[in-house]
Every structure is written in structure tokens, then in C-alpha cells.
Amino acid sequence: LLGAAQEFIGNDKFKGIRISTRPDYISTEILDILRDNHVTAIELGAQSMSDVVLEANERGHTVQDVENAAKLIKSYGCFDLGLQMMIGLYKSNRETELETWSKIAALSPKTVRIYPVVILNGTRLGELYKSGEYKPMDFDEVVKICSYLLTEADKLGIDVIKLGLHASEVVEEQMLGGFYHPAFRELCEGRNYRRLIAEELGKHGNISDIASVVISVPKRQISKAIGQKKANIEYFKDLGVNIKIVGHEDSDKIKINEIIMRGGEK
Known part of the structure; x- marks a missing residue:
């Protein structure tokens, strides 16, 4: 696949390839291959920086895997590091989300993607949701958290390149619950403006x-x-x-x- 992309990279073409992968799939051998094939950005599906949440959601990797992979990627000096965070997973709450953000920010990624959980039919999360074992956070609480993360990322110069899932008929048809909205980022940006307006009015x-x-x-x-x-x-x-x-x-x-x-x- 990397070989097939090479003819599209170079002068007046694309400057490199962006990939996303699991944190536990990163090694020096893999990074050597990616570097030699003009990969310039690597995103890690961290999802959470709580081992309790990762284990409960059967992610198959640990917080240490994320930290090790991120540091190894940055040590090469030729990759942009991206981290992906999922809000509202099974066993998560506001405190674990803020802890996840703090640990992600400490790794100084160039970019982040933030995906509020959407629970789909036919999945393990869907089963837990139907049984009542998994009770997602309130939608408004998730908007508050994501609005806060947008503000914090801006302060740190971290580019939030995606917030919320793309609009999709498949998602809308298979969705059982969660935090899907076709304009989720706009909801969060609007909430931040509400706060800024309130602060400005408070000065009077x-x-x-x-x-x-x-x-x-x-x-x-x-x-x-x-x-x-x-x-x-x-x-x-x-x-x-x-x-x-x-x-x-x-x-x-x-x-x-x-x-x-x-x-x-x-």
C-alpha cells in the first residue's frame, strides 16, 4: 500500500502520507519502514489514558503503550504525532476524560482528533448499553467536556483536526445511543462563545x-x-x-x- 502511493509524492504533488494505527503496533522496525516510504504523520488511536477504561472496552493496549509509542515516534524527528481521544467510553466519567486529556497534552502531539462515542447496533458496547450495564454520560456534559478541550488545545497550540464523527447514514441507521450530531464541533464552539459572552457581560x-x-x-x-x-x-x-x-x-x-x-x- 505504501509502495502504491509513492508515485503521488514529490515535487508539485503530495508531500507525504498520513496514517493512523494502534499504539501497540509501533516499533523501530515499523517506523523505519514508514520513514523510508514518505510517511510524515502518524496518529495513534489512544482513545483513553485510563487503563481501567481501556481494559473495560477491550482495547487491547495500555496507557504505557501509548506513551512509549508517542515518545518513539517523536524521537525520529520526521513524523508529526497525532493522538485520537474517544469521549464517553464504558467506565469513563468526567474525571477520567480530563485525566486522559492531561496525559495526551503532556505528550505534546501536533494534532488530536476527539470522537465522542457513538454506540452502534451489533457491537459489544451495544450489548452493554441494551443490558443497562453501560449508561453513557449526559449529552450536554459531553459537549461541555469537548468545549473545554477545544479551549485547552488552542492554548497549547495543539490542532484539533476533527471533533465528532462525519455525518453518515450508516451511523444514523445503526446508532443505539451516544453522542452523535452532524454539527458536533459547531455545538462545542457555540458553547465556548456562550462562555466568552458571559465573561464579557460579567465585566459590567x-x-x-x-x-x-x-x-x-x-x-x-x-x-x-x-x-x-x-x-x-x-x-x-x-x-x-x-x-x-x-x-x-x-x-x-x-x-x-x-x-x-x-x-x-x-
Whole structure:
């Protein structure tokens, strides 16, 4: 397979090959082969950095396998390291997800992919779900976790190249439960904007004292600031604040153009 790709690599063509594999499949022999065949990025399906969760989900590898493989890949100096994380696996909770992120971040990957679990019919997870043994986290809690991870990754300069599964008829047909949404990343980005807006409003006193506000954000971010199906507009409306969101041209994330307090004070 690597040989078949070689003719497409070189001047005015692709610069290299990206692969994903299991953490316990990495060795110096394998890495030598990958390097010599123009592989430039290797993603490891870590999924969790809790041995309890990995064992419960029959992943067949350990946390130590992930750490060893990541360090070996980085030692070559010619591969971009990517790590894949799965949110909401059997036996996981908020604490183990944050522990997983902390250990992933400590390995300094260039990229991460974050996949909230989707439970499919005909799988072991599906059996556990049907029996009631596996009770997934609340969907909103998973959105909160993933929103937090997006923010933390940005702070560390780690590129989140995928958040959530691609839209798929197969997934939608076979799904029993879990955290699938065709615009999952947008849900998380919208939640982060909600937090940023709340922080900005908080600088002017109690949010409950604000009657209305006009906020401007970068034009390309308007839909994220408004939220999926105007979720952020409705959220603040429920708090008694009427929000209007408009676009601006510069790079600042959020500006308050006008704020009216209860009683009419601007």
C-alpha cells in the first residue's frame, strides 16, 4: 500500500502520507519502514489514558503503550504525532476524560482528533448499553467536556483536526445511543462563545441587571456566536438579556457595542 502511493509524492504533488494505527503496533522496525516510504504523520488511536477504561472496552493496549509509542515516534524527528481521544467510553466519567486529556497534552502531539462515542447496533458496547450495564454520560456534559478541550488545545497550540464523527447514514441507521450530531464541533464552539459572552457581560456587573446588549464578533464567527439554532441567543434570553450579534472586520473576538442596563442606563 505504501509502495502504491509513492508515485503521488514529490515535487508539485503530495508531500507525504498520513496514517493512523494502534499504539501497540509501533516499533523501530515499523517506523523505519514508514520513514523510508514518505510517511510524515502518524496518529495513534489512544482513545483513553485510563487503563481501567481501556481494559473495560477491550482495547487491547495500555496507557504505557501509548506513551512509549508517542515518545518513539517523536524521537525520529520526521513524523508529526497525532493522538485520537474517544469521549464517553464504558467506565469513563468526567474525571477520567480530563485525566486522559492531561496525559495526551503532556505528550505534546501536533494534532488530536476527539470522537465522542457513538454506540452502534451489533457491537459489544451495544450489548452493554441494551443490558443497562453501560449508561453513557449526559449529552450536554459531553459537549461541555469537548468545549473545554477545544479551549485547552488552542492554548497549547495543539490542532484539533476533527471533533465528532462525519455525518453518515450508516451511523444514523445503526446508532443505539451516544453522542452523535452532524454539527458536533459547531455545538462545542457555540458553547465556548456562550462562555466568552458571559465573561464579557460579567465585566459590567450582574448579568441579571442587563436588559439588552449589542455584541460584535469577527464576521466569520457570527454563526458560532449565535449558536446552533440560535442556542446562545435563547440562553441569554432565558436569563432576561436580549442579545444582538453583529460582525466586525478586525481580529478581536468579542466587543460590546452597546449595553443597556435595567432602568434604561447605557
